[in-house]
Each structure stands twice: as C-alpha cells, then as structure tokens.
Amino acid sequence: MSTHTGTPADLAELARISERPPVRRRRPGQLVLTAVVLLLALWGAAVIAANPRFDWPTVGRYLFDVSVGRGIAISLELTVDAMAIGIVLGVLLAVLRRSSSRVARGAAVLYIWFFRGTPILVQVLFWGFAAALFPKIGIGLPGGPMLFSVDTNTAVPLFAAAVLGLGLNEAAYVAEVVRGGLLSVPQGQAEAAHALGLRALPTLRHIVLPQALRAIIPPMGNQVINMLKMTSVVLVIGVRDLLGSVTDIYARNYHQIALLIVACLWYLFMTSVLTVLQSRLERRLGRGVVREAAHA
Amino acid sequence: MPDALLLAHDVRKRFGGTDVLDGISIEVRRGEVLCLLGASGSGKSTFLRCVNHLERVDGGFILVDGELVGGEVARGRIRELPPARVAAYRARVGMVFQQFNLFGHMTALQNVALAPTKVKREGKAAARERAERLLERVGLADRMHHYPAQLSGGQQQRVAIARALAMEPALLLFDEPTSALDPELVGEVLDVIRDLAASGMTMVVVTHEMNFAREVGTTAAFMEDGRIVEQGEPKRLIDDPAHERTRAFLKKVL
Numbered sequence: 001m002s003t004h005t006g007t008p009a010d011l012a013e014l015a016r017i018s019e020r021p022p023v024r025r026r027r028p029g030q031l032v033l034t035a036v037v038l039l040l041a042l043w044g045a046a047v048i049a050a051n052p053r054f055d056w057p058t059v060g061r062y063l064f065d066v067s068v069g070r071g072i073a074i075s076l077e078l079t080v081d082a083m084a085i086g087i088v089l090g091v092l093l094a095v096l097r098r099s100s101s102r103v104a105r106g107a108a109v110l111y112i113w114f115f116r117g118t119p120i121l122v123q124v125l126f127w128g129f130a131a132a133l134f135p136k137i138g139i140g141l142p143g144g145p146m147l148f149s150v151d152t153n154t155a156v157p158l159f160a161a162a163v164l165g166l167g168l169n170e171a172a173y174v175a176e177v178v179r180g181g182l183l184s185v186p187q188g189q190a191e192a193a194h195a196l197g198l199r200a201l202p203t204l205r206h207i208v209l210p211q212a213l214r215a216i217i218p219p220m221g222n223q224v225i226n227m228l229k230m231t232s233v234v235l236v237i238g239v240r241d242l243l244g245s246v247t248d249i250y251a252r253n254y255h256q257i258a259l260l261i262v263a264c265l266w267y268l269f270m271t272s273v274l275t276v277l278q279s280r281l282e283r284r285l286g287r288g289v290v291r292e293a294a295h296a
Numbered sequence: 297m298p299d300a301l302l303l304a305h306d307v308r309k310r311f312g313g314t315d316v317l318d319g320i321s322i323e324v325r326r327g328e329v330l331c332l333l334g335a336s337g338s339g340k341s342t343f344l345r346c347v348n349h350l351e352r353v354d355g356g357f358i359l360v361d362g363e364l365v366g367g368e369v370a371r372g373r374i375r376e377l378p379p380a381r382v383a384a385y386r387a388r389v390g391m392v393f394q395q396f397n398l399f400g401h402m403t404a405l406q407n408v409a410l411a412p413t414k415v416k417r418e419g420k421a422a423a424r425e426r427a428e429r430l431l432e433r434v435g436l437a438d439r440m441h442h443y444p445a446q447l448s449g450g451q452q453q454r455v456a457i458a459r460a461l462a463m464e465p466a467l468l469l470f471d472e473p474t475s476a477l478d479p480e481l482v483g484e485v486l487d488v489i490r491d492l493a494a495s496g497m498t499m500v501v502v503t504h505e506m507n508f509a510r511e512v513g514t515t516a517a518f519m520e521d522g523r524i525v526e527q528g529e530p531k532r533l534i535d536d537p538a539h540e541r542t543r544a545f546l547k548k549v550l
Contacts, residue, residue: 195393
C-alpha cells in the first residue's frame with residue numbers, strides 16, 4: 001500500500017527495499033544544458049572551419065617560425081625578469097606595510113597607490129621615454145654637480161625599460177598579494193616564535209612566510225599568468241616580444257588574423273604550462289593542511 | 297629577595313582607559329609552582345605575557361633570575377632593551393599558550409627542534425635527538441612525524457610543552473594550558489605538568505583547574521580587576537578563602 005503514497009507503513013517492507021540505494025532523480029535541465037553547450041561548440045567549430053579567412057595553412061606555416069620563436073624567448077625573459085623584480089620588491093613593500101614605523105608604512109602605501117593607480121601602458125611608455133625626463137642618470141645632488149653620470153639612452157636600453165616598467169608595476173600588486181598572505185597567518189604563530197627567542201627576521205623567514213605561502217601561491221599564479229600576457233604592452237616602446245614578432249610579420253604579408261592566431265596559440269600554450277606548474281606547487285605546499293581537511 | 301626566581305613589583309599595565317594590571321606584586325622561588333586563578337579579564341594572562349615581555353609594562357618591574365625583564369636601568373630610567381637581548385631573555389623562559397600555537401607547517405619533531413637550532417645554534421643531529429627524547433617524555437614517541445593538524449588538542453599541547461622544554465628554560469609559563477581542550481584530554485596535559493613540577497621546574501600556571509592548583513601548586517593567587525586579592529597556600533586559599541571576592545569566585549567555578 002505504501003508503494004504509491006510514498007509514506008511507508010510496513011517497516012519490514014521498507015527495510016527490504018532500502019537495501020538498494022535510493023534511485024536518484026533525473027534532472028531534465030541538465031540534459032538540456034548539455035545539449036545546448038554541445039550545439040554551441042559545434043556551431044563555433046563549423047563557423048571557424050567554414051571561414052577560409054582564418055587561413056589555417058598560414059597559421060601552420062608561421063607557428064614554428066624562427067622569428068616567432070625569438071619573440072617567445074623575449075616574452076618569457078620579460079616575464080621572468082619582471083616577476084623577479086616584482087616579487088623581491090613586493091615582499092619588501094608588504095613587510096614595510098606591517099612595519100611599526102609610520103614613515104615606512106607611508107612609503108609603501110604611497111608606492112602602491114602610485115603604481116596601482118596609473119595604467120601599465122602609460123608606465124611602460126614613461127620608461128621608454130625616460131631619457132626625455134632624465135637625460136642623464138648618475139649620482140649627485142638634484143640640480144647640483146654629478147659625481148658620476150651616464151647617458152640615459154645607453155644605460156637603459158629598451159629591454160631594460162620594459163623590464164623596469166613591468167617589474168615596478170608588478171611589485172605593487174605582489175605587495176598586496178603577500179600582505180594578504182601574511183594576514184592569513186594567525187598572530188599566535190609569531191608570538192610562539194618570539195617566546196622561543198626567535199627575532200623578527202627569523203620569525204618571518206621560518207614561521208610566517210612559509211605558512212603565508214599557501215595563501216600567496218594561488219593569487220601569485222594569477223599574477224604570473226597575467227604578467228606573461230601583459231608583457232605584450234612593451235610593443236608600444238618597440239620591444240620585439242611574441243606579439244611584436246607577429247606584428248612584424250603581418251606588416252610584411254598582411255596575414256593579420258592568421259598571425260594573431262599564432263600569437264594566441266602560443267600565449268595559450270604558455271599559460272597552460274604555468275597553470276599546471278601552479279597546481280603542482282600548491283599540492284607541495286599543502287603539507288600539514290590538506291591533511292587537516294581530510295582529518296576534519 | 298634572596299632566592300626568588302621571579303619577582304614582580306607593583307606591575308601596572310593599561311589598555312585604552314582600563315587598568316588591566318593595577319599593581320601586581322608577587323614572588324616565586326626556584327622549584328615553586330604559582331597558580332594564578334581568577335575570572336577571565338582579571339589580568340592573569342596579561343601578567344603572564346608581561347613576564348615574557350610579549351606585553352610591555354607601564355609601571356613597576358619584573359625581575360627574573362635577578363635580571364630586569366625587557367629593560368635596563370640607565371640614566372635614572374628603565375630603558376627598553378634592544379631586540380637581541382629581549383630575544384636572548386625569552387630563550388630562557390618557556391611559554392605554553394592556550395591555543396598551543398604549534399607551527400602548522402612543521403611536524404611535531406621539527407616544532408621541538410626549531411628553536412635549539414635557530415636560536416641556540418645547536419647542531420641539527422643533536423637538536424633532533426633531544427627533541428625525540430622530549431617527545432618521548434611527554435608520551436608522543438609515536439607521533440613525532442605528525443603535523444599539528446593530525447594531532448588531538450591534548451597531543452598538540454604536549455608537543456608545545458616539549459617545544460618549550462627544548463630551550464631548557466629556567467622558568468615555564470602556562471597560559472590556560474587546558475582551556476581549549478575537550479574534557480577527556482585535560483588529564484594527559486595536566487599529568488605532564490605535574491611531572492614537571494615533581495622534577496623541580498619553576499612554573500607559573502594560569503588555570504581554571506582548581507583540583508590541579510590544589511594538588512600541584514605551591515602557591516595560589518586569586519586575581520580580580522588587575523589586582524591580587526588574595527594569595528597563599530593553594531589548599532587553604534581554595535578550601536577556606538579569607539576574602540569575600542575569592543569566595544564568590546570559587547562558588548561559581550567549583
């Protein structure tokens with residue numbers, strides 16, 4: 001009798017049928033969604049295949065072109081150099097922001113305010129035109145005689161200008177990422193370290209930073225991936241990165257779309273590699289915490 | 297103050313507009329166990345933190361082993377010590393926290409061996425060997441390579457005690473060591489502290505465990521509103537308090 005009311009009266013009967021797991025309800029919405037997504041994907045693929053202007057043969061011809069390869073090398077080098085500057089300076093800024101000295105805190109805040117508050121494109125242009133602002137750089141008093149100086153255009157070649165522009169900007173963002181990570185470590189950790197006789201710097205290095213890293217890595221992965229793509233802005237000061245190399249080629253042969261696809265494919269490939277590296281790193285840093293989740 | 301290991305004189309501390317410590321004076325001799333009792337907010341933990349200079353005092357002074365805590369006398373004033381000397385002082389005073397504060401990214405063994413290698417510059421092998429012995433002593437020989445998150449609260453607190461002992465402190469401070477524990481885990485931690493008392497360790501224990509204070513303490517002090525209301529032999533203080541306010545507090549907790 002309980003079969004169609006849904007309220008079982010016979011407990012023995014219920015015990016018998018409950019030996020098998022409950023039948024899961026079908027979700028018609030899910031089926032519709034899957035169908036729609038598949039159709040959209042098919043439609044997209046058909047559009048791309050049917051339009052000869054995508055010019056896949058040209059894409060194939062230039063995908064492994066030597067000058068594209070050189071551009072990739074420049075893009076990677078810019079990313080590594082700019083991130084190095086960004087991380088070193090960013091950690092320093094994050095630590096300064098937590099300093100008990102108001103001047104140190106103010107300096108860090110001011111730096112972050114400026115570099116986060118102006119467009120990266122403008123900053124890179126500034127560095128490209130640094131010679132117009134400071135024709136000579138050296139050591140001396142402002143307006144006074146210089147002890148030592150060099151011509152800015154020779155001391156800061158365009159590649160260095162690009163690295164500086166990207167790196168100094170990055171430091172402002174890294175500072176905020178690192179600050180967030182430091183805040184995620186409970187105060188008691190530093191206190192326990194101090195109580196054992198560890199001073200400020202060893203406490204930061206051995207106790208706080210390693211634990212902050214867990215919170216820092218995911219957004220930092222974001223930063224690296226962003227940087228890899230952001231390096232393409234150096235095109236405006238004439239540095240031949242990946243984007244620069246394909247624009248050079250299409251300036252000669254007018255295959256803009258095909259070459260931009262080449263650039264996109266390479267950017268996608270590189271960011272995919274970075275994503276894999278990031279998730280590996282996160283797994284390694286999970287020591288002591290992944291287990292906590294399993295424990296709870 | 298012939299053989300007082302800890303001597304506090306008129307210690308005062310203000311937070312905002314309130315006197316958290318309003319003139320604390322107390323003496324603990326070598327081998328003694330002082331139990332600090334009182335309601336939360338009475339200043340017990342703040343006093344303990346002052347002894348380790350995790351809080352600066354606003355007035356009065358604390359001497360540990362004849363040495364002024366966190367300062368030195370120069371040109372007629374007490375002047376703050378440089379960080380290196382504060383750190384050197386703290387290395388000789390162990391502290392155990394209510395929330396354990398074990399380093400989450402390190403195993404039990406690494407937690408215990410850290411300070412000897414980084415502060416005392418001991419060799420890795422020697423520090424590790426002593427850390428193993430200490431963990432055995434607190435009954436965790438089989439948990440040395442576990443991370444804090446894999447240990448129960450009681451086990452974590454015992455690691456924390458081993459970590460403090462690794463620096464061979466002259467004085468051990470306990471800030472409500474069992475208050476964050478499930479009731480069934482309190483005993484294992486108190487047993488370790490009891491053993492330490494028996495071995496002659498000088499300790500100051502902020503606690504709500506009256507039976508423990510009665511049994512292990514050599515002195516008990518009852519605090520309220522930043523003052524020591526009453527102090528004396530623990531059995532007498534807990535079973536037959538002289539002061540009305542002590543009686544009122546004990547009525548609530550016993």
